[in-house]
Amino acid sequence: MIKYTKIFLLPLIILFYSCGENPFESQPVDVIERGEIVKILSEYDVSQAELNLLFNEFDLPGGIEINLRNGIKVISAIYRTIDYNGNPADASGLFVIPKTQGIFPLISLHHGTQSKRDNVGSQSAMFSLDALVAGALGYVAISPDMLGLGISNLVHPYHIADVNANTSIDFIRAVKKYASQNNIQLNGQLFLAGYSQGGYTAMAVHKKIQNDLSNEFAITASAPMAGAHDLVGTARFIISNNNYERPSFLAFMIYSYSRVYNLGDLSQFFQHPYQNLIPTLFNGSLTTEEIDGALPNTLSQLFNESFLNSMRDSSEQVMTNLLQQNSLLDWAPQSPVLIVHGNADTYVPYQNAIAAKERWEANGAPNVELVTINGGTHTSSIIPAILTAISWFEGFRIEMGNYIYASR
Known part of the structure; x- marks a missing residue:
């Protein structure tokens, strides 16, 4: 990354x-x-x-x-x-x-x-x-x-x-x-x-x-x-803390999965206003450093509370299953x-x-x-x-x- x-x-x-x-x-x-x-x-x-x-x-x-x-x-x-x-x-x-x-x-x-x-x-x-x-x-x-x-x-x-x-x-x-x-x-x-x-x-x-x-x-x-x-272990490692110095990396993965796998509205993953901002940030015109500058390092400010909590307590199934499917262990x-x-x-x-x-x-x-x-x-x-x-x-x-x- x-x-x-x-x-x-x-x-x-x-x-x-x-x-x-x-x-x-x-x-x-x-x-x-x-x-x-x-x-x-x-x-x-x-x-x-x-x-x-x-x-x-x-x-x-x-x-x-x-x-x-x-x-x-x-x-x-x-x-x-x-x-x-x-x-x-x-x-x-x-x-x-x-x-x-x-x-x-x-x-x-x-x-x-x-x-x-x-x-x-x-x-x-x-x-x-x-x-x-x-x-x-x-x-x-x-x-x-x-x-x-x-x-x-x-x-x-x-x-x-x-x-x-x-x-x-x-x-x-x-x-x-x-x-x-x-x-x-x-x-x-x-x-x-x-x-x-x-x-x-x-x-x-x-x-x-x-x-x-x-x-x-x-x-x-x-x-x-x-x-x-x-990928599952990496995602859980990142979200085990509430701060991550490169939020663009995790946001990139969630956005990419949501689009490739047709997972629906981004509001189920991202907080307002980021669910509307994410597609523009990842339209191919910005570097990850520039995207980091537009996103909060505090994960609870970036991600939907329900999604973040379910990832942390391992109850989330859809994204977790896709991450598991794409892991290489x-x-x-x-x-x-x-x-x-x-x-x-x-x-x-x-x-x-x-x-x-x-x-x-x-x-x-x-x-x-x-x-x-x-x-x-x-x-x-x-x-x-x-x-x-x-x-x-x-x-x-x-x-x-x-x-x-x-x-x-």
Whole structure:
């Protein structure tokens, strides 16, 4: 549930001197199938020297350096997927191709909470820095915007597992087809990762592929970071106190569920005047920080008293059942999983990491590791978590150009 901070903005200005749009006309609607690119919005190259200049601007913890291996091609695109009801819909995203010879693994990277429609990779690469790094390390990297963001005008299905899994998987399909059509060789490996909401989405994708699409995809490994896998437990943790410093997060989830699942009037969830204000706040024009400024931190002022009390005493059924339906504890990932979480996280409680590891292993998951960032908050853990995941993934890499890696 975190956004990339403004520290990334200044260095990325360097990148945009290299940008050049190269759109082509969309194909007729009736010939575009699910999992295909509809239109390229922009594409441009970034050299290894430019990338080194960019990332040298970062003050990484412990003097860590990112040893980039190659330049990249950055592509923003619209692709065909489905909406909440299974109807054809268009979504957008960014993907990155290594500018070097080799046979590449594919990695799908999922962003944290975004409420402003333009604050995603297809609109600005500053919101997909992890994909730029992965591409420069020799991965074909994808960063889906998700429904309701980028070019999509739908309500974003915030923490709704199957919908977000479908959107991400269709972008994987689209990029694989692009690679095949452009003589870009993939080695068959597929990695999944994300931070905060992205950590949750990564595991929603993992579950969907394992349960329904194992004949189409084989997951090499997943690294969910600071994800809310236990949605019921997370909601109860937040409302156990009457104050929450990021009210936009909980309001976003309740609003999204009410619209995707057609739950009726918002007054059953929100106090006056917020039941009327919420749709405007989440219309895609505001950041979560701006929305936080328009909402009270005191939950009893924001939420309907009856709803809040019933959530607290566990008597509420409708929302609780939907949160349970979208939680990701009751399954057993069969591919290796690395959970990374800071134990001082007050946005997404660290208990999510403990519960996920315990439940997945109890259900039969053979390889789940947990790395705890001691004293790490939701914000301070971002860079250490991503660097930990990158290092862990490298142990699974089997081939990239002249680089050969041992497969675990």
